[in-house]
Amino acid sequence: MGKFFSKLRQVFNIFLLMALIGLAAAVFTYYLTTPGQRGLTFWISAGFIVFALVLETLMFSGIAMRSNKGRNIPVSFSKAILGGLYFVFVIVIAVWNARSDWGTTRLILTHVGGLVVFLVPMMLINMAELKLTDATARQQSEGRANLAGLASRVGYIAGDLKNAGMPQPDVMRVVNFADALKFSDPSPASGRLERALEDAVKGLEDAASSGDAQAVMKACALAERSLNERNEYVKSSK
Secondary structure, X not given: OHHHHHHHHHHHHHHHHHHHHHHHHHHHHHHHOOHHHOOXXXXXXXXXXXXXXXXXXXXXXXXXXXXXXXXXXXXHHHHHHHHHHHHHHHHHHHHHHXXXXXXXXXXXXXXXXXXXXXXXXXXXHHHHHHHHHXXXXXXXXXXXXXXXXXXXXXXXXXXXXXXXXXXXXXXXXXXXXXXHHHOOOOOOOOHHHHHHHXXXXXXXXXXXXXXXXXXXXXXXXXXXXXXXXXXXXXXXXX
């Protein structure tokens, strides 16, 4: 919840920054013109400034609200640069038009051309982002399958321990660990932590096969710690 409100503050700061820049540009162009010069092209320019303000605020807000453990940083950085350039373009055209009236047709064609130049690479960037999202979904699917496999192995261990006459509280601890595996966040952690968890489950299997109750509980505690470290890493990465 704290991270969510932090992102909301980022969104508000982004909107405030863009609004201040747009307001400064509007005031600047207003005082560059006389009342007689504030015709249709002046208000068209003002409208494009408002449009760019809304568009850029939405885009930067989307960047701020998303998180993908740093893997979307190149895409977000490209969007930020492209969006900033478009906002600057709209302001420059507004100021230029205030100093020398371009005419309605020329001004609209210039803004449409600038918008096309902005939207084409933005669409390409969004396509790359979709591929990144698909890759993340595949990783989560693989992570979910891996956790389910580990949970099944631990479930078999619990069944073997029960059949071997292991005390019920010890068996239930292993069962609870299997459930914790099954319902953990499937997002992948670092390779080191994922391997450590797999090794811990293998250690639990080896301890169970030995029939030593104390070794089983020690191995279970190690496996629980490995799972907690893995889940904390995933949680902190979001």
